[in-house]
Amino acid sequence: MKLISLTILALVLLSAPLANAQRIKDVASIQGVRSNQLVGYGLVVGLPGTGEQSPFTEQSFRTMLSNFGISLDSNVKPKIKNVAAVAVHAELPPFIKPGQTIDVTVSSVGEASSLQGGTLLQTFLKGVDGKVYAVAQGSLIVSGFGAQGGDGSRIVVNTPTVGRIPNGALVEQTVPSGFANGDTLTLNLHYPDFSTAKRLADTINERLGAQPEQGYAIATPLDAASVRVTAPRDIGQRVGFLATLENFQFEPADAPARVVINSRTGTIVIGQDVRLLPAAITHGGLTVTIAENQQVSQPNALADGETVVTTQSIIDVDLADSRMFKFEPGVTLDQLVRAVNEVGAAPGDLMAILEALRQAGALRGELVII
Structure with missing residues (x-):
């Protein structure tokens, strides 16, 4: 087994970080190291x-x-x-x-x-x-x-x-940990994703000079959540190795296209990769108000009649401003929010619109209701 020199590990940290990169310590944890x-x-x-x-x-x-x-x-x-x-x-x-x-x-x-x-x-x-x-x-x-x-x-x-x-x-006593056992450690992603696991392994291999195509890989993705990393056996070197490794920066894969709705609070979160297929939506409401007014009908003093109470009904129909807007193929999040704001939809109305779009097959993304 080849051991990684700590001097080489310190030098590779000098490379420039990626634009949207995150540290390994922020997206993954070491298997078995927990509270x-x-x-x-x-x-x-x-x-x-x-x-x-x-x-x-x-x-x-x-x-x-x-x-x-x-x-x-x-x-x-x-x-x-x-x-x-x-x-x-x-x-x-x-x-x-x-x-x-x-x-x-x-x-x-x-x-x-x-x-x-x-x-x-x-x-x-x-x-x-x-x-x-x-x-x-x-x-x-x-x-x-x-x-x-x-x-x-x-x-x-x-x-x-x-x-x-x-x-x-x-x-009074500690819980045994497998941190110092074996030749490898396993990094578990906080949010499993095959693309992120592959990028994490590639970053470690690239930064540490490994050559997977020649059969020498320091990091190997096991599944969507885990990456196995070869580590020094000496506990002191292992600590230094992980201290360097956890600060490597890489760019995780984009999150799945997802719309999350909290129906109790009216909170709606729309992921940046949510897209809409061609669709036309109309939004509006019809309000009918019926009022009953009591009036007194009193005959002329010279006429022969009785004073009675009559009911006058007033029916008012209010048709709200109903607008239709059309979505072209590949509508982005910004366009969706702008169109809904122009219509003046409340959070409850927006939930109904998103659900209707999903039922119509025009929403390209997962709709999650919590």
């Missing part, structure tokens, strides 16, 4: 009467006391309105070492009205394998607050039942 989720269950104490009196909180409180050699009679029900049962979760970053600290988030799992002013007692944070990877403890920072009146009225600002403890967990 891990941790979760635990604990107690928050010291609350100013905003805790809870739930069965599982009482059981947890009794268990905590028994761990310190204190036993409560089963008939004694402690009043623990200053205690709350909480769930604690955190993210264990890759390569973090024992003795370092991570942030934790604490959330109430019972009826506690606020965690303001509370302190989390020692809580074990476990991974998916059931092992303890960190221990959390400390005073909570809670941004929200709540207030309640004697008549039951209540006001809540933000979320007083969730708090954070910066550097609140001490890491």
Whole structure:
């Protein structure tokens, strides 16, 4: 296996970047190098009467006391309105070492009205394998607050039942990583694309002087999401190799032609490669208004008659300004937006227009509704 000299790697960085290029570190990640989720269950104490009196909180409180050699009679029900049962979760970053600290988030799992002013007692944070990877403890920072009146009225600002403890967990052990194993590393694209994977591999081979046509390729695309890269076995050289590699710039392939519609917020995003086939669209509306007016009909004083109430109906028909616009072949995003703005279509109307264009087969692009 041929090893890449770090001196050569440093020199290739001097070449000029592409116009629309991105760094490899911004579009891909190393397979196996990831964070891990941790979760635990604990107690928050010291609350100013905003805790809870739930069965599982009482059981947890009794268990905590028994761990310190204190036993409560089963008939004694402690009043623990200053205690709350909480769930604690955190993210264990890759390569973090024992003795370092991570942030934790604490959330109430019972009826506690606020965690303001509370302190989390020692809580074990476990991974998916059931092992303890960190221990959390400390005073909570809670941004929200709540207030309640004697008549039951209540006001809540933000979320007083969730708090954070910066550097609140001490890491006890690390998660094994395959970063230093084997002769290769795999780069996984954040957005899988065959063209982008091919360009990524070609860029690495070109910048490092590899010659795939002669059977010597440093980078090989595996599929639309992964590129396998030959890396030095020595861990120090591997770190330097990746430090150089992740700053290589290349131009990813264009994203698929796509129109994304959020029907709840009225947000519409149209990709730059969306095109329209020849089509004609008309937009307008017919509004019919019926008003009933009550009038009093009173006969002449000399005439023989009775005063009655009559109804007068007024029907008003309002035909909105309806315009038709025509799309020529290959209409671009700018032309589409300009035409719709001239018609005066609202976001809801534009959604209907785009859906009708897709049904007519005139929209060249994927329509995604979220």
